[in-house]
Amino acid sequence: MEKQKLSLGDSSGETSEVKRSVCTEEKFVWPWVGLVANIQTEVDKTGRRVGRSGSTLRDELIQKGFNPTRVQPIWNFKGHSGFALVEFTKDIKGFENAMNFERSYKSDGHGKKDWEKGVHLRDDKPYGWVCREDDYNRSGIVGKNVKKKRDLKSVSQLQEEEERKMVQLVENMSQSIEMKMISKQELEHKVDETSRVLQSVEFHNYQLNQTYKQEVEKMQTNLHDLYQQIIIGHEKSMSDLETEREKLENRARQICIDEAEMEKSRLEIEMNQKAMLEQNEANMEAMKLAEKHQKEKEKLHEKIMEMEAKLNETQELELEIEKLKGSSNVMKHMADGDVDVELMEKMAKTQMELEAREAALYDKIKSVTQKERMANDEFQEARKEMIQFWNENEDLVSGEKIRVKRMGQLDTKPFVVAVKKKLRGGSRAKAELKAMELCSFWEGQVGDVHWYPFKVDESDGIAKIVVDNKDEKLIKLKDAYGEELYKEVVRAKREIVEYNPSGGYVVSELWNFEKNRKATMEEVTDVMLKIRKTVVAMKNKRKRR
Incomplete structure (x- = not known):
């Protein structure tokens, strides 16, 4: 919608016409409409008068450059009255086309004054002009059709109406923008609060990670000490058995003459050998247990390395949960050995706490995302309204x-x-x-x-x-x-x-x-x-x- 000032036409003729209209407060029929008179008609077989159709007249006027939106012939009880209304667009371009339409007929000696002088009685060409106050107040079928859904307005009145609409539009758009800016600031504040919460959770996760690493290191130290104790005990047992064996052999050499004593010594030696075999079996079991603990230690170390690699690829919260799950699996594998029950309970409690924090955090992020999407939709709608305003007010x-x-x-x-x-x-x-x-x-x-x-x-x-x-x-x-x-x-x-x-x-x-x-x-x-x-x-x- 262009702003209707005195720039209603580009040519000097159009400008002078508009100035004259404004100065005298001449009133036009609004929306702009022209009147074509002296359209040739004939009587058909039914006795009614018929003439050229509105679409034919409109196409002719379009070819001449007047660009009407519609041409509506005026009919009465006898048929075609010889008059037709030429409708133009409601904007400034429509007014320019209407005035050009009138000047075309006027310059050819077929304007309104020529019609009123009775010149039309001497030829069969059509006459045309733009409807004004006298046409609006005309009696008969022509005046009735001109009045239909139309009003009388001066150019200055139309200018004032458009300016009022423009001011109201700008004020409404400004208020809408201010409300959207306030909404944006509120959303930014909520995003800042969420960021602070995320930072707090991230710090808490970091502390949990450090605690977990310390506990793992403590468990590795305990396993190493256990392994060393098993080896030392094995070596001591072997040393004691070796000393006992030497004593028995010395005693056997001393009592070799006494058969009974020798038999007794033989039995003691067999018992000693049996005890050594049992001790060896016990030592083998101890070694197997030590090897088992060593393998568990290596698996645990590999699991820690794997989890540290995942820490750089996934989100912090998911990693913490996976770490706790991995730790739980390691503890399950070591259920037959010496396990720190207090550590397992602490790890399980930590896992439950992280899962609860994860669910709460996801809900908060989801809520913020929905609000941000709504705000974005509102901004896109405001941007479309802005584009429409710019297109309709290019002169501004x-x-x-x-x-x-x-x-x-x-x-x-x-x-x-x-x-x-x-x-x-x-x-x-x-x-x-x-x-x-x-x-x-x-x-x-x-x-x-x-x-x-x-x-x-x-x-x-x-x-x-x-x-x-x-x-x-x-x-x-x-x-x-x-x-x-x-x-x-x-x-x-x-x-x-x-x-x-x-x-x-x-x-x-x-x-x-x-x-x-x-x-x-x-x-x-x-x-x-x-x-x-x-x-x-x-x-x-x-x-x-």
Whole structure:
């Protein structure tokens, strides 16, 4: 919606016409409507008068450049009355088309004054003019149709109404922006609180990890001491048995003459050998137990190394839980040995505590994520409203650095330059026509979602999207029309891929043309507040007059 000031037309004739309308407070029928009179009719077989259809008249007026939205013939009880209403759009462009429509008929001697003088009685050409107050108050079927769903308004009244609407729109948008900014600040505060909670949990997890490592080291020390005690006991037992064996052998040598004594000694020696065998078996069992503890120790060490590697790959909370599970499994394997029951109970309690903290933390993160998604949806909706405001008020924002950019739309200038350079010596009209055809073709190519002239380049260790130099379409375009046209097509396709890869059509975006990037909501808000201040100042100045 354009702002309706005195710039209702570009030509000097239009400007003088509008100034005269404003000065005399001439009232027009609103929405703009023209009246065509003296339409030739004839009597059909039924006795009713018929004439040219509204669509036929509309097409003729469109060809003349007046662009009406609808042409409605006026019918009475006899049939076609010879009159027709020509409706135009409600904006400034519609007013310009209506005035051009009236001037066309007036310059040809078929205006309203010519009709009122009775000139139409001498020819069969149609007469036309824009409906004003006298047409609105006309009696009969023509006046009745002109009044239908229409009103009388001056240009200045329409200007004031549009300015009031504009001020109200800016005020509403400003209030909406302020509310959204407050909501954003609240969300940021909640995110900060969540970050502090996460830091506290992370520190607590670190402390638990350190405690766990200390307990594991203590358990390894206890296993090593047990192993040493078993070896020392084995060596002492072997030494005692060896000493006893030597004593028995000496005694056997001393009593070898006494057969009875010898038999007794033999029995004692056998008993001693049997005891040594039993002791050896006991020592073997002790060695097996020591080896078992050593293997458990090695497995535990491997488990610790594995868990330390996982610590760098997964989230801290999940690692802590896996560590506790691993520790529980190690304890289960060692259930037949000497196990610190207090340590196992402590590890189980720690695991339960971590699981509870994990569930609470996930719930909090889920809640914050949902609120952040809702805030993002609200910001996207506000951005769409901003784009609509910019499109409808181009005259207000034309001088600002923040304007609407149609992402993926091709610029026709490089096409015209490239075609003229290629068709040297040809006519300008032919070159421009060829450029428009070429631009239309490449608009279709850019919007084709199946054409993707890019590839992923990881030559420097960082994955990035680059143009595929082997793409046949781009190669042919570059060879035929040069580097500048090639760059323009690549730019438009990049924007389509970035902003609407699935749809492939042009989308509007608020753009900072000074910094050549997407405009932030803060920048857009600053421009809105600036516009609001300007509009309010204009309104106050008009009231003082």
